[in-house]
Amino acid sequence: MNWFSYRDGALHAEQVAMSRIAEEFGTPAYVYSRAGLEAGYKAYRKALHDVPHLIAYAVKANGNLAVLNLLASLGAGFDIVSVGELERVLAAGGDPGRVVFSGVGKQREEIQRALEVGVHCFNVESETELDRIQQIAESMNKQAAVSLRVNPDVDAQTHPYISTGLRDNKFGIDINRALAVYQRAAGMPNIEITGVDCHIGSQLTRGEPFIDALDRLLLLVDDLQAQGIELKHIDIGGGLGIAYNDETPPTPSDYLNTVKARLHGRNLKLVVEPGRSIAGQAGILLTRVELIKRTDHKNFAVVDAAMNDLLRPSIYSAWHGIEPVEPDDSKEALVCDIVGPICETGDFLGRDRALKIVEGDLLAVKSAGAYGFGMSSNYNSRNRCAEIMVDGDQAHRVRRRETIADQLAPESLLPE
Ligand SMILES: Cc1ncc(COP(=O)(O)O)c(C=O)c1O
Ligand SMILES: N[C@@H](CCCC[NH3+])C(=O)O
Numbered sequence: 312m313n314w315f316s317y318r319d320g321a322l323h324a325e326q327v328a329m330s331r332i333a334e335e336f337g338t339p340a341y342v343y344s345r346a347g348l349e350a351g352y353k354a355y356r357k358a359l360h361d362v363p364h365l366i367a368y369a370v371k372a373n374g375n376l377a378v379l380n381l382l383a384s385l386g387a388g389f390d391i392v393s394v395g396e397l398e399r400v401l402a403a404g405g406d407p408g409r410v411v412f413s414g415v416g417k418q419r420e421e422i423q424r425a426l427e428v429g430v431h432c433f434n435v436e437s438e439t440e441l442d443r444i445q446q447i448a449e450s451m452n453k454q455a456a457v458s459l460r461v462n463p464d465v466d467a468q469t470h471p472y473i474s475t476g477l478r479d480n481k482f483g484i485d486i487n488r489a490l491a492v493y494q495r496a497a498g499m500p501n502i503e504i505t506g507v508d509c510h511i512g513s514q515l516t517r518g519e520p521f522i523d524a525l526d527r528l529l530l531l532v533d534d535l536q537a538q539g540i541e542l543k544h545i546d547i548g549g550g551l552g553i554a555y556n557d558e559t560p561p562t563p564s565d566y567l568n569t570v571k572a573r574l575h576g577r578n579l580k581l582v583v584e585p586g587r588s589i590a591g592q593a594g595i596l597l598t599r600v601e602l603i604k605r606t607d608h609k610n611f612a613v614v615d616a617a618m619n620d621l622l623r624p625s626i627y628s629a630w631h632g633i634e635p636v637e638p639d640d641s642k643e644a645l646v647c648d649i650v651g652p653i654c655e656t657g658d659f660l661g662r663d664r665a666l667k668i669v670e671g672d673l674l675a676v677k678s679a680g681a682y683g684f685g686m687s688s689n690y691n692s693r694n695r696c697a698e699i700m701v702d703g704d705q706a707h708r709v710r711r712r713e714t715i716a717d718q719l720a721p722e723s724l725l726p727e
Contacts, residue, residue: 314344314346314347314350314592314593315329315342315344315595315675315677317638320637320638321636321637322634322636322637322675324342324343324344324595324701324706325344325345325346325701325702325703325704326703326704327701327704327705327706329342329595329597329636329673329675330636330637330673331706332597332699332701332706333597333599333636333673335706336697336699336706336708336712337697337712338597338598338599338615338616338673338696339596339597339598339599339614339615339616339620339696340596340597340696340697340698340699340712341594341595341596341597341679341680341683341684341696341697341698341699342594342595342596342597342698342699342700342701342706343373343375343377343378343590343593343594343680343698343699343700343701343709344593344594344700344701345381345700345701345702345703346702346703347592347593347594347680348378348381348382348589348590348593348680349381349385350593351588351589351590351591351592351593352366352368352382352385352387352589353385354562354563354564354588354589355563355567355583355585355588355589356385356386357564358563358564358566358567358568359567359571359581359583361571362571362574362580362581363580363581364580364581364582364583365388365409365411365431365544365580365581365582365583366386366387366388366583366585367387367388367389367390367409367410367411367431367546367582367583367584368382368387368388368389368390368584368585368586368589369389369390369549369584369585369586369587370389370390370391370392370396370399370400370586371392371396371586371682371685372586372587372589372590372591372680372681372682372685373586373590373594373680373681373682373683373684373685374396374399374685375684375698375700375709375710376399376402376403376709376710377403377698377700377707377709377710378590378700378709379399379400379403379404379405380403380404382405382589383400383403383404383405383406384404387405387409388405388406388409388410388411388431389405389409389410389411390410390411390413390549390584390586391410391411391412391413391414392412392413392414393414393421394418394420394421394424394425397410397412397421397424397425397428397430401428407425407428407429407430407431408429408430408431409431410425410430410431411430411431411432411433411434411458411508411546411582411584412425412430412432412433412434413434413436413460413508413510413584414434414436415436415437415440415481415482417433417440417443417444419443419447422443422444422447422455423447423451426447426448426451426453426455427451430456431456432456432457432458432505432506432544433455433456433457433458434458434459434460434508434546435457435458435459435460435484435496436460436482436483436484437484438484438492438495441457441459441492441495441496441499441502444457444502445499445500445501445502448501448502449500449501453501454501454502454503455501455502455503456503456505457496457502457503457504457505458504458505458506458507458508458542458544458546459483459484459489459492459493459496459507459508460482460483460484460508460509460510461483461484461485461486461489461507461508461509461527461528461531462476462477462478462480462482462483462484462485462486462509463476463483463486463509463511463523463524463527463528464476464477464478464485464486465477465511465520465523465524465527466520467511467512467513467515467520467550468515468516468517468520469512469513469514469515469516469550469552470514470627470629472626472627473512473513473514473627474511474512475510475511475512475513476509476510476511476512476520476524482510483508483509483510486527486528486531489507489531490531490534490535490538493535493538493540494538494540497540504540504542505542505543505544506542506543506544506545506546506579506580506582507528507531507532507535507542507544507545507546508545508546508548508582509524509528509546509547509548510546510547510548510549510550510584511524511548511550512550513549513550513552513586513587514550514552514553514587515550515551515552515560516552516558516559516560517560517561518561518565518566518569521547521550521551521566521570522569522570522573524547525547525570525573526573528545528547529545529573529574529577532545532577532579542579543579543580544579544580544581544582545574545579545580545581545582546582546583546584547570547581547582547583548583548584549583549584549585549586549587549588550585551563551566551585551587551588552587552588553587553588553591553592553678553681554678555629555630555631555632555677555678556630556632560588563585563588567581567583586681586682587681587682589681590680590681591678591679591680591681591682592677592678592680593680594678594679594680594681594683595675595676595677595678595679595680596616596620596621596660596675596676596679596683597636597673597674597675597676598614598615598616598620598660598673598674598676599614599615599671599672599673599674600612600613600614600668600669600670600671600672600673600674601613601614601615601652601670602670603645603647603668603669603670609647609648610645610646610647610648611647611648611649611650612645612647612648612649612650612666612668612674613650613651613652614649614650614651614660614674615651615652616651616660616676616696617650617651617652617653617658617660617690617691617693618651618653618655618657618658618659618660618690619651619653619687619688619689619690619691619693619695620651620683620684620687620693620695620696621660621676621679621683621686621687622682622686622687622688623682623683623686624659624660624661625655625657625658625659630661631660631661631676631677631678631679632676632677632678633649633660633661633664633666633674633675633676633677634666634674634675634677635666635667635668635672635673635674635675636672636673636674636675637672637673638667639667640667642667642668642669643667644665644666644667645665645666645667645668646663646664646665647663647664647666648661648662648663648664649661649662649664649666649674652691652693653690653691653693654691660676661676684696684698684710689713689718692715692718694712694713694714694715694717694718695712695713696712696713697710697711697712698710
């Protein structure tokens, strides 16, 4: 389902025409749909209404403050991987008691801050980190709630760069070591064991790898119980994919019904960490065709967005739907690559697309609500673009476009 649809010959986000947004706020711009974000979150809430649960939205997918604030107001918790993400959650009104802290390289100051505000738990990714948390918690005279992120050695069948549950990946504690690490943790005075966690990758389009990983985790839960270590929660991570093109991932409810059936009869709160499946389809990148470049071999539509705005096509060869905002059949179809102005051949948003476009037309790059703005950069000293949230018939700017002055301000010169 997509919250961007065509009416009166133009693409609308809910009731606002994209051409109006381009006029008012300029391009390129990310445009999010409040209704889409709400629906993404509520799909999880509905699927989990009958079991104790925590929906910890993965901030990395889209950490815009208005997005976080909206999700917090709906009751979401958050999965964070840095103190920066923690501060964003707090600034957006999120409840630290509903935050899980993941990541393989948590720094001392980050652990300290998380203990200070009282996060729900740390998803611990190594024994070294466990020792570090014990040490810091002791120095602060606090108890640290801890869940071990286990690496179950399961192939998520996704792009290798975003697969995280194989034993060759840097994430989590080898499942074969987990029992011993739990036993060590149980003896640490400032550690409170609360759960177990795994996250095997992102953009999974089949349910089997999730269930495979869950089954392995449940064997561990049973072993722990036999050793007298009782867990309060099981965190199955995020990772559910979306349809960028013709993929057919399970819906949250299909996926979670299978999970709930597996957990039936166990006294475990179910924690999930979805990112993409909440925000992905609720955003587009709006861009304008600067010029059309024709050669004997190939045509290029050079647009005003680039790989610095949307990196996914460049680094994962990811496919995003690209469509004119005002489709016009009277125009001639042009087979072209949609490219940005950046000095890299890898700077493309789409390849070999047939588009009926001329210079000046607006394009929508679809399914860009997750891992879009969050992965953007200032490469080639380009300004990071604005973010707009459409709410019914209103469009609000929820982050202004940077200016060159913003980029120059923090720089310092060597003393003379
Ligand atoms: C630990 C962790 N949790 C949750 C997520 C969210 O994943 P997704 O956006 O695929 O749901 C990620 C990213 O893959 C992650 O690394
Ligand atoms: N950045 C990735 C997803 C990585 C998920 C983070 N663990 C993407 O754009 O698809």
